[in-house]
Amino acid sequence: MSLLEIRELSVSVDGSPILKNINLNIGKGETHVLMGPNGAGKSTLGNALMGNPAYEITSGSIYFNGLDIKGESADKRAKAGMFMSFQNPLEVPGISVSSFIRNAIMQQTGEKIKFSEYRKELAANMEILNYDASYKDRDLNVGFSGGEKKKAEILQLLMLKPKFAILDETDSGLDVDAVRTVSAGIEEYQKNEDGALLIITHSTKILESLHVDFTHVLVKGEIVADGDASLVSEINENGFEKYI
């Protein structure tokens, strides 16, 4: 049984159909890459999977761990083990990075966590992301550069340890060094053998150091090609032209 099963999924935004009859299976521990030109509907799929109410599922179904989650709110999906890293992470004034993540862990697990252990784990993960320790006490994403915001997203990924994570354009707007750092964080997540990923991107920079199992090409709301990691290299060389 797949961890995530998407069957004949169609999604509209403000009444306009964006995704048409998407089928996708993602198993435990698998890394899938969803590529496609701008406006193909990649982020729409991520948002629909995560339960963003602005994205209306007009037909089809989504099963996570065998359960139909189509009608569930985003927080229930998160508690079930889903996660999404945002393309444009929001600023949360008044809550420190450390406090936000700790609260999120407690919300998801329903259990209190030992502060000393938590701080230790947080420090270790921040080190992987080459994150200055002072950031843990700063308000989440407030005044952060684009790169620091993306690091904060990956830090949450590492701390929350979801079963399945959608990384929506995590590499967009990052310089080469920042992409490398964020990749290191994703690689760390991949070490968790059960953790599955759907990496949404239209560039291939972030994939260079990551293990990829499957690649899908989305064009005009439809998956037009599936393949293994070699499809990434092909797109890197030839672009999306042949699929448009």
Add this chain to the structure above:
Amino acid sequence: MRLNRLHSLTWNALKLNEVVLEDKITLNGSGKAMVEKIPAGVIIGNESCSDCGGCDLKDTTALKSIKCGMGEEADAFFAKASKDVLMVHARPGRKVSEPVNIRYLMENGDSNADRVEILAEEGSSITVIMDYSSSKREAAGFFGVQTRVKVGAHASVHLVKVNLLGSGFMCLDDIGVAVESEGYFDITQMCLGGKRNIIGVAADLTGYKAGFNGDMGYLCMGSQDLDMNYHISHHGRKSGSELNVKGALRDNARKNFRGTIDLIHGAKGAVGDELEDVLLLSEGVINKTLPVILCDEDDVEGTHGASIGRLSSDMLFYMQTRGFSKHEAELIMTKAKLNSVRNLIGDEQTHGRIQYYLEEAFK
């Protein structure tokens, strides 16, 4: 008693021109100020003893003419209710790093009004924390305090006001400030407790480059009622003011906010800015906001902005993807708003008290 009257009246239909206090206030004098710390460089005493020669409290006659935010009827009330004045005096040039802590522990049935005067002489700096609290959450009574502050040239005052009174308290918090050349007045307020709270703040920026910064955080729940009136008058050239008011309303709470930036003729180069940020958590709340900018000078800048509403759908979705339900997301964002004000209070003990109060409130 008519309080918090607008300088420039607006439509009566809005019912924001003033607040009328019909309740009869009976004082029993219980609930006195406790000064917890007297740092070096600060003199504290009562007006009644200032002429005795035993201490060198400066004559604070000049403070008496400072206008407060609630208006003349409040002046008369406080003059009658509180015969004595607690005086805090920072000597010239003294930079006092430790805060002066003035606590009022108001228990059930306590009813008291007090007057406080703070004088920061030229080149001095001082922080005064005034904390009104009750040990029992359901305590009821009355507490009023009128605070006048004179900030001398090149001096700075940080005034912190924290209201953690019991849920049956009425509280009048009347403040008047005068700031001289290149002086700076910073006020941080947290209004969490009490049943009915009325706050009036008037600031006269009299000197060249006189500055005012205000940060106010509030949480109104149940049937709490908060009425605020801020009037910042720019007299001095290049004087500057910034006011940030943020909070949340829940259940059937009511809140009025009046914020006036008064750019007076002659205040060339003055800049005033006010911003309100309100989170509405229930259908039954009543929120009224009246930003006013009065301008009698060409070369000035006055701006206001407001963000009033529910948690944005983007923010809610972001929080939900981290496992927070809508209710939990609202709570955490309310705490975040209040924490962003609380964090401006540089005192661990006061932080702790606010934290505890909020944790209890959200149980």
